[in-house]
Amino acid sequence: MSVLVLAEHLRGEVRAVTHELVSAGRSLAPPVTVAVVARDPEPLVGAVRVEGVDEVVTVAAGTDEFENDTYQQALEALIAARRPRVVLLAFSVNAMGYAPAVAAKLGLGFASDVHGMALEGDSVIATRSFYGGKVDAEVAFPGVDTVLLLLRPTTWPPAEGASDAPVSSLHVDVAPSRARHVEFVDVAASTDVDITQADVLLSVGRGIGDADAILQFEGLAAKMGATLSVSRPIVDAGWMPASRQVGQSGKTVKPKVYLAFGISGAVQHLAGMKASGTIIAVNTDPDASIFNVAHYGAVVDLFDVAEELEKLY
Amino acid sequence: MKTIVCVKQVRTLGDEVEFTDDGTDVRPDYVDLALNEWDSYATEEALLLREAHGGEVLVLTCGGKESEPALRRCLAMGADRAARVEGAEGNDAIRVAHALAGVVREEGADLVLCGVQSSDSVQAATGTALAELLGLPRVAVVTRLEVGQGTARVHRELEGGLADVVDVEMPAVLTIQTGINKPRYANLRAIKQAEQVEIAVSQAEDAPSASRVRRMFVPARGAGAEMLGTDPAEVAGRIAEIVRERTA
Numbered sequence: 234m235s236v237l238v239l240a241e242h243l244r245g246e247v248r249a250v251t252h253e254l255v256s257a258g259r260s261l262a263p264p265v266t267v268a269v270v271a272r273d274p275e276p277l278v279g280a281v282r283v284e285g286v287d288e289v290v291t292v293a294a295g296t297d298e299f300e301n302d303t304y305q306q307a308l309e310a311l312i313a314a315r316r317p318r319v320v321l322l323a324f325s326v327n328a329m330g331y332a333p334a335v336a337a338k339l340g341l342g343f344a345s346d347v348h349g350m351a352l353e354g355d356s357v358i359a360t361r362s363f364y365g366g367k368v369d370a371e372v373a374f375p376g377v378d379t380v381l382l383l384l385r386p387t388t389w390p391p392a393e394g395a396s397d398a399p400v401s402s403l404h405v406d407v408a409p410s411r412a413r414h415v416e417f418v419d420v421a422a423s424t425d426v427d428i429t430q431a432d433v434l435l436s437v438g439r440g441i442g443d444a445d446a447i448l449q450f451e452g453l454a455a456k457m458g459a460t461l462s463v464s465r466p467i468v469d470a471g472w473m474p475a476s477r478q479v480g481q482s483g484k485t486v487k488p489k490v491y492l493a494f495g496i497s498g499a500v501q502h503l504a505g506m507k508a509s510g511t512i513i514a515v516n517t518d519p520d521a522s523i524f525n526v527a528h529y530g531a532v533v534d535l536f537d538v539a540e541e542l543e544k545l546y
Numbered sequence: 547m548k549t550i551v552c553v554k555q556v557r558t559l560g561d562e563v564e565f566t567d568d569g570t571d572v573r574p575d576y577v578d579l580a581l582n583e584w585d586s587y588a589t590e591e592a593l594l595l596r597e598a599h600g601g602e603v604l605v606l607t608c609g610g611k612e613s614e615p616a617l618r619r620c621l622a623m624g625a626d627r628a629a630r631v632e633g634a635e636g637n638d639a640i641r642v643a644h645a646l647a648g649v650v651r652e653e654g655a656d657l658v659l660c661g662v663q664s665s666d667s668v669q670a671a672t673g674t675a676l677a678e679l680l681g682l683p684r685v686a687v688v689t690r691l692e693v694g695q696g697t698a699r700v701h702r703e704l705e706g707g708l709a710d711v712v713d714v715e716m717p718a719v720l721t722i723q724t725g726i727n728k729p730r731y732a733n734l735r736a737i738k739q740a741e742q743v744e745i746a747v748s749q750a751e752d753a754p755s756a757s758r759v760r761r762m763f764v765p766a767r768g769a770g771a772e773m774l775g776t777d778p779a780e781v782a783g784r785i786a787e788i789v790r791e792r793t794a
Contacts, residue, residue, distance in 0.1 A: 330686040333671035334678035343756040345669045364559040369765040372757045411683030412714040421707025469725030489792045530771030531781040541782030
């Protein structure tokens, strides 16, 4: 058995999810090899040499930032060189851009948004969700030598500490990417309030129904001394700016109290708020995923509760 | 400008669930069917491209006859033609990509648009696998698209509120994120007309399988939330109390 992890990095920083992949790999089928792909990978090596890493491989290729063709070619070369049984990547926007291509080309076993893994003899079994998280499934990969799994972020604890894992380099001739990085744009930047600094967030989602309700909840939040934040559908609809969005593609928040009104709790939303001190969820759907992470909950119409809250402040 | 949009008729679960006899999926009578949310944005984006650059929009799905309402919804929005390929439908995104690739190869296109993911399987894999099988460049999770001469400039939505501006050679496969546009509603007349359009049907080539669901089950819930009751006044009172305690 052996596991290959590809490090994720952005603007010169190794992303935390890389350390989660290491601990997931270590608990499944060590030894764990971590590969770093960048124009100059050396400065990133220290940050990936955490406890549980048995080997670091650098691939000096491409540009400073992620480009999908470069990562695809590098991963194919790494698989050919190391013959890992399992390849672990983050279920991230970067991996979505090349991992399925590698799996399709090499005929690998493949599953994404994986939140559980087990070995049965020599076989890897992955657990992932279907149907909006209402159902889980065990997925098998019969008849393949290598399985490529994209793991759900913030599921495994990040590996910490340091290791004295040997570092080697792999030379890969990489053709330039046909999709080229130009620049980054901070779409959540604004002169608006910073929701990550709030003690109390009143967060609203699809359940509020229409744009007019935003004004009402802004008023309520102000009365309560809370800050209004939202889930993705509200930003998609253009009712609030991206700077107010909680979740993987928005901000990660950790207020003392997080009030979720009309938010069902998509995985991407939960990843951005589950570390909050106290979570209170109000939703008319008793099966909503938000209740799995909430400390307090109420299955009741959010407008009725809002009306009663208005009277109390 | 010819654009092919790959769409999926997704399955949503109600409050109750029962599994098939072999335990590998939910029983069809416990699901509702609808056009995948991401795919309505992809279809709208293709229609906007046609309005700006001319050409045509073909919508394509991998599925049986029960998937046709998704195609007709896209036709009602304004797509010119619809096709479906059957024999590879299911939860294996890479197998679906193989099936779609056969049709896309025959049709040819300047752009192929897919939704980022389907709401029922959430693999976020079909578009990128399809690009590989077609030998095309691709960008996943696109929130902005401008087509130029032989290239497109796109925004790729990264985690944490950051966008990566990317130039991609065309033809290309792009997976489209929600919020990129405002999908139009179809009017009643268009819906009626879409019912009459003939949908081209073909059979999937033999495609390898990348995964197999061996068991589905309702996950065990954690300790769960402490419930605050069902009386709005009581719930509001408790919320105010908790907020006061935790911020004191």
